[in-house]
Amino acid sequence: MNDKTRIVRPSGTPPGSDHPESGLTEDGDVTVVVRQDATGANDHPRIRGAQPITPNAAADFEADATVFSPAPHKASSHQKVGAQLSGGIPANPTETPDSFEPLPSGAVTKTVIKGRFELDKLLGVGGMGAVYKALDRRKLEANDSEPYVAIKLLNDDFQKHPDAFVSLQREARKSQTLAHPNIVTVYDFDRDGDRVFMTMEFLEGAPLDKLLRDHTDVGLEPEKARSVFSDICQALIYAHSHKIVHSDFKPGNIFVTKNKGAKVFDFGIARAVSEGGIANKTGETTVFDAGSLGALTPAYASYEMLKGGEPAPSDDVYALGCVAYELFCGRHPYDKTPADKAFEQKLRLKRIKGLNRREWRALESALELKRENRTDTVEKFVQAFFVSNTWKWILGSAFAMMLVGAGVGYNYLEQQNTAEQERVKVELELKLQKELLERRISDKKEAISRLIKLSILTPAWENDLRLELREYSELNPSDENFLDNSRREISELFLAAATGQLNLGNLDQADLMLRSAANWYGVSSQAVAIKSQLTTDRENLQARLETERLEAEREAERLRRQEERAEQRRLTAIKQKQIDTILNEMEATLTCGFDMNVAAVGAQLSKLAKVDGIKAQQIRPVIGQELSNCASRLGAKDPIQTEALVGEFRALLPGYQPLKEFKLDFCGHLVPGSGGRGGGLAAVIALQMAPRGQQWLLLKG
Template sequence: MDNTHSNTPIADDKTLIGVSSNKTSAPVNLIGKCLKDRYLIESLIGSGGMSDIYRAKDLHLESAGINEPYVAIKVLLQQFSSIPEAKQILIKEAKKTQQLSHPNIIRVYDVDSHDNFHFIIMEWLDGETLDQVIKRSKPMGLPFKGANNLIQQIGAALIYAHKMGIVHTDLKPSNIILTRQGNIKIFDFGVASALQLNFDQYAIQNNDLSSPLSGFTPAYASFEQLEGKAPCPADDIFAFSCIIYELLSCKHPYQRIAANKVDLTKAPLKKPNHLNWFLWPSLKKGLAIHKEQRCDTIQKIINDFSRVVWPKALTAAAAIIIAAATFQVYQTQQNEIKNLNALLTLNDNEQGKLNAFKNLSTVELLAQLDNIPTEQRLLKQGLLREHRQSIINIAEKRIMNVSKDPSGIYKNYDQVDLIIADALNVFPDSVRLNQLKSEATKPHSYS
């Protein structure tokens, strides 16, 4: 709810009732009207299928000397004011949100009526919706660190709501606000869930999922929602995963195709550029089309995204391999490795020693690399060749652990360049290492 974006609708109103939501009657101009002798309406900031949302000044707060005496008021459209079911939906929305006391969920203060206007009084938020944030970050998406800050806040709100027994069921970027202070606020909590659970003779029998009366937004609705199943946390998990994908790439994971229409053979999921390969499986599981294959809690996704990806042991091992990487270039290795089998036909005692080195894991090899006798240079090079990919991975992990500033930019690019250069001394033909070298000049390359 942002006074700098007053022409942008806050969200589609997904309410189901037995009347058309088209605004066929003349719109009522409430600007300048004072509701309950307290709320002076100043401007229209959003419109939906069943309601308009206004910014209003709370005269009681103003008289008390509050510097920002503003609230947001969601007013039921006049064509619905005489329909009991519509008023009940408004009341249910207010009561459901009032049950949720969380810093990342919008606060609802009250629900009331005045002069046949029925309305909810909510917290005023100065910021912009996530769909606006996503549009501003095109075409690359947000850097991981910045996106993860938002992801953690959204996840915390959903985890809390699910523990309280409330499922959002219409989670999408336009239902999430990022305030100027960097705080996430989710609104329209529980409305779609309540309607789906209480579907009755007053509900519109409408199979057009693009309609704002469907109770959810098809691009973010789970397969089960689209098939008419009862709401459950798995619906929010799918929508949450779609939002994570969009934050990191500015693209919808399924090109905005409804989940029950997706053909993965024609539109396979692609990893966002700003997402680490180690986190991609976790996000893919959240994006699973079918519930039985989907991650079963928001907490699992949040845990993966908040944990330290690179263990300290691997960082130490990476330091060993970089220090020991002073060997000949790959072209020479190729010729010399051909002689490795001949070397391994030495006497039984020597053969046992060689086999012991060959059976080491990558981390164990790095720890014992200096113990290989100098005269067995071919063995050392052969073992490095066998463990080539694992060693490159370790070098890359060390790069990822170089100190970063709060915006996710590496503080010491000379250190990054040194790591890459040392690794290239061992594997000069590595496509990945050369890619990292090319990207090292770009400040956003490791965000």
């Protein structure tokens, strides 16, 4: 892939002292992008003694260089010439002596990008970055017969531009849209850490600029020149049909393969034409394009491009004319003088001897410096150039016949030949139009097939296919079979994707793929089967989710009850501990004697009622019985003292009937004739206290 940028000096500038004069080539095809709103010198770090580039210095460069000025950065950024990126990738790949030729070592240090692409050797460098031949390990694993790809890495300067990532993405997007046999196929666009890269098909052959240098002042062989010219014309016609102007068309962006014809590449600074030219049908706004960078190749840029005008297909017509001129005679039509300078100097084209009058007029019209005088489309250029070569010979034969019959009717033959000329002209033009239509139909069919093989299955991919199929239908409405088969293939791709998503359990994605399949080719039996399985799986999923939900609810309820029981046990233990404490205090207080603290017993009973009212009610009769027994024992000893104590007992338990009915025997404690006191008194009261069972209070008297 000839995506090269060789650093050049302004004309007449001597090489720097830090390299030999042969260190730079000045006949290269270098991309120079000049920021159109800049007014001072740009701040590129000087490379190998090159002089600073000023924004208005495009004409001072070798005219076939495309000038590039990235986002500003200071010259003291320590970007040293010869510095290496990790893995051996040159930081400044512009030092390679010639694009498409291996480095002196024959290869770079093996570096793997994204764990997949193993760099083999540097092919060339361009305005956006370096292009390497790389081994695709995935293709190698799949035993692909062509495991090599070309991989483009953004260079250091370009990556510093704020729109660099978007630019390469746009290039990949446009190139994928432009699926044509004469346009280089772009596979993918990605990044690996700080490296932004794009992969495309690897081609064997030579760049056109190298072939032209090998044929300086003579041009290619006529048959080869016409073949290359035809191929690149078809590429531009196809690009323009997609509303894209290349904007940097030149020999350095054309690759002549060994067996696949000529191919155009590097749409990195191509842009969609504005509403003033051709409406943009891609649905995208080109954020990073030739307009925002002021990208141009002075020797091949039209007068309007150099003046900052809006892009139009005629800009590519001018560049195509320059390339065609070089193909047939081996030199640039204006000796690589930019169009604006050529206009100021009133330069004139030198006639190419190998072209007939009609071909020369077609080429001359394409090389008009002003747009209003120039052929406005490539298709018209092709018609004007190729039609003449055939019908002029026929007209010559007709003229010879006219001379033979001049003696028998000159005027009659002249009229007949004039009519014949017109007839032949119309016939040949119709034939050419038919051939062009057939070529466009063939190209469109191939583009559709290549898009289907990409199988990206994204909305953008579908939109591209719909556009291609609609345009094909307009070109060849009778070929319903191809259109039907294409839609069926697309539908089958979505059905296969739906099956895969279904197997992975991605039901929503599977449903989306099924809808897309139906949109392309209706509902097939396979789609019905997949839909049925999808419905079954969705029902099973819903049932499983419902079961899991109920199980989760049951588990939550079990845990809640378990926590409630644990809390209840904790509260019961605390309550029982409080009850035990109160009963122990009450047991100590209920010691039968004349000094009993009845008020303390009442306080303890009230305290127990607050903790457990039921137990407090249960224990009141027990306490009443104990107090009654105590009163009986004390009354037997001293009824006088006991009487006051019984009053306190009754006040403590006013509802206890035995205490109400209790009567003291004021004489019962006396033993007739003894005059002595009774002996010791002891009693035991049993208290029924569930759940602890029985508690015994020992009353000593």
